[in-house]
Amino acid sequence: MSDSTTHVAIGGDITIGCTVNGEAVAVQVPVRTSLSDMLRAALGLTGTHLGCEHGVCGACTIIVDGAAVRSCLMLAAQAEGSDIRTIEGLAVDGRWHPVQTAMHDHHGFQCAFCAPGFMMTAVAMLEDDPNRSEQEIREELGGNLCRCTGYESIVDGVLAAVATLRGAS
Amino acid sequence: MKAPPFAYARPTTLDGALELLSTHADSKVLAGGQSLLPVMNLRLGAPSLLVDISRIPMLDRIVVDDDGAVTIGALVTHTAVEGSADIARHAPLVAEAAPYIGHRAIRNRGTCVGSIAHADPAAEMPAVCLATDAIMISTSTHGDRVIPASAFFTGFLDTALRDDELLAAVRFPASPPGATGSVVEVSRRHGDYALAGLVCRLVVERGTITDAALAYFGVGPTAERVPEAEALLVGSDGRGPALDRAVEAVEATLDPPSDVHGTTAYRRHLAGVLCRRGVADAIARSTEEVA
Ligand SMILES: Cc1cc2nc3c(=O)[nH]c(=O)nc-3n(C[C@H](O)[C@H](O)[C@H](O)COP(=O)(O)OP(=O)(O)OC[C@H]3O[C@@H](n4cnc5c(N)ncnc54)[C@H](O)[C@@H]3O)c2cc1C
Ligand code: FES
Ligand code: FES
Numbered sequence: 001m002s003d004s005t006t007h008v009a010i011g012g013d014i015t016i017g018c019t020v021n022g023e024a025v026a027v028q029v030p031v032r033t034s035l036s037d038m039l040r041a042a043l044g045l046t047g048t049h050l051g052c053e054h055g056v057c058g059a060c061t062i063i064v065d066g067a068a069v070r071s072c073l074m075l076a077a078q079a080e081g082s083d084i085r086t087i088e089g090l091a092v093d094g095r096w097h098p099v100q101t102a103m104h105d106h107h108g109f110q111c112a113f114c115a116p117g118f119m120m121t122a123v124a125m126l127e128d129d130p131n132r133s134e135q136e137i138r139e140e141l142g143g144n145l146c147r148c149t150g151y152e153s154i155v156d157g158v159l160a161a162v163a164t165l166r167g168a169s
Numbered sequence: 170m171k172a173p174p175f176a177y178a179r180p181t182t183l184d185g186a187l188e189l190l191s192t193h194a195d196s197k198v199l200a201g202g203q204s205l206l207p208v209m210n211l212r213l214g215a216p217s218l219l220v221d222i223s224r225i226p227m228l229d230r231i232v233v234d235d236d237g238a239v240t241i242g243a244l245v246t247h248t249a250v251e252g253s254a255d256i257a258r259h260a261p262l263v264a265e266a267a268p269y270i271g272h273r274a275i276r277n278r279g280t281c282v283g284s285i286a287h288a289d290p291a292a293e294m295p296a297v298c299l300a301t302d303a304i305m306i307s308t309s310t311h312g313d314r315v316i317p318a319s320a321f322f323t324g325f326l327d328t329a330l331r332d333d334e335l336l337a338a339v340r341f342p343a344s345p346p347g348a349t350g351s352v353v354e355v356s357r358r359h360g361d362y363a364l365a366g367l368v369c370r371l372v373v374e375r376g377t378i379t380d381a382a383l384a385y386f387g388v389g390p391t392a393e394r395v396p397e398a399e400a401l402l403v404g405s406d407g408r409g410p411a412l413d414r415a416v417e418a419v420e421a422t423l424d425p426p427s428d429v430h431g432t433t434a435y436r437r438h439l440a441g442v443l444c445r446r447g448v449a450d451a452i453a454r455s456t457e458e459v460a
Binding site: 014030031032034037052053054055058061067068069070072073074075077078080121124125139140142143144 | 171221248273
């Protein structure tokens with residue numbers, strides 16, 4: 001094999017260095033570990049939920065290097081060097097993120113299994129562009145499934161967050 | 170729902186990746202992982218080595234030639250395609266197809282080239298390639314190959330790529346004057362794989378169609394063109410009886426599969442409806458007409 005190639009683990013375990021919610025971490029996991037399992041099992045961050053584990057439900061959505069991703073469709077190994085944000089990192093010093101507050105105020109969720117995925121999707125969307133129309137919000141949230149609410153309360157919550165963020169800026 | 174064990178390598182040079190692919194039987198390229206990881210999680214596939222190409226430089230580029238041809242590298246994501254002014258201008262059908270693919274979080278990691286290499290029968294990009302006569306640029310330790318789209322999609326999830334080859338880029342040739350087109354599809358929910366879809370590309374000169382491509386997806390084992398219907402459109406204005414005949418030819422030629430989402434008859438009907446809609450949209454957009 002050529003010298004110019006950096007190989008990471010062939011089989012066995014792999015050590016991942018990355019930032020999770022602002023903190024540098026180094027974790028050793030089996031090579032086949034998904035990023036979602038690394039967060040949940042190795043780091044104890046069980047706020048990231050797993051529904052389908054094949055990209056369809058959106059419950060596992062987190063933010064990696066500023067973009068919403070399915071943590072079930074990313075290997076922990078692929079996250080080497082990246083900046084990861086999960087639902088646990090949304091509140092700052094015990095103060096909720098405007099999206100969390102808006103969801104609470106509008107009774108956005110019922111069982112809330114889907115909540116972390118929806119909120120991380122919403123946060124990434126509003127950080128990318130806070131001036132979102134209802135149509136755009138519905139489209140961007142279209143990749144997340146909720147089995148309880150019928151979605152209206154979730155859309156209301158995100159619309160309220162848009163209004164808060166607009167007022168704040 | 171967890172992937173079976175595998176080995177993982179993350180080469181930082183293209184040569185390093187090609188060497189791994191050539192020396193390890195049953196290795197697979199890992200690009201965005203948005204098709205490969207579901208396949209592995211569902212245990213529908215179990216490659217022994219994943220070659221993660223994400224850290225190889227230069228593969229994330231979008232290059233426009235002087236003549237307007239657009240080359241999209243292996244690491245360009247669907248989201249990057251959507252955000253590219255160059256692609257919107259020079260390869261408008263690629264830009265139009267991208268937002269149909271999955272959802273934002275999928276598009277943030279999934280790659281345009283990966284979608285072509287994966288060759289899902291219901292995926293948009295293979296049909297865009299067929300409609301626009303795109304060219305695949307593959308590379309291996311044995312050198313580069315260029316493969317026209319017409320020879321690339323060989324069957325269900327199957328392409329002309331060899332196991333040791335990496336698809337480095339896809340090139341979309343410059344559009345001729347008078348080119349117009351449209352992407353239309355029917356899916357159960359925006360972002361879901363299409364029940365049936367069409368990439369329509371026409372060249373219209375003074376109100377007459379001089380060239381036509383109808384590339385369907387979701388209606389067979391692979392994306393496919395319908396030359397019988399295309400021939401009926403050429404020389405016509407794409408309306409009235411000419412369009413009726415093209416729709417009939419589409420319905421007579423395609424033999425879509427039945428599954429839980431739709432029967433053969435329903436998908437065939439959709440294909441006809443999409444022909445009507447796609448050709449009308451393309452003609453409505455034709456700059457020739459406006460002039
Ligand atoms: C919920 C969901 C919905 C989706 N909906 C759609 C949809 O509506 N339309 C659609 O088109 N797609 C859809 N997709 C799939 C998505 O488009 C993927 O991004 C794409 O199919 C594969 O790109 P990737 O970079 O993720 O490839 P990977 O998953 O990394 O690879 C896929 C396959 O291609 C091979 N491969 C990838 N890149 C290369 C290369 N450069 N050279 C050689 N081989 C390569 C891999 O070895 C693997 O076999 C969906 C996916 C999910 C999870
Ligand atoms: S658990 Fe990841 S999308 Fe469903
Ligand atoms: S609130 Fe129960 S799944 Fe969404």
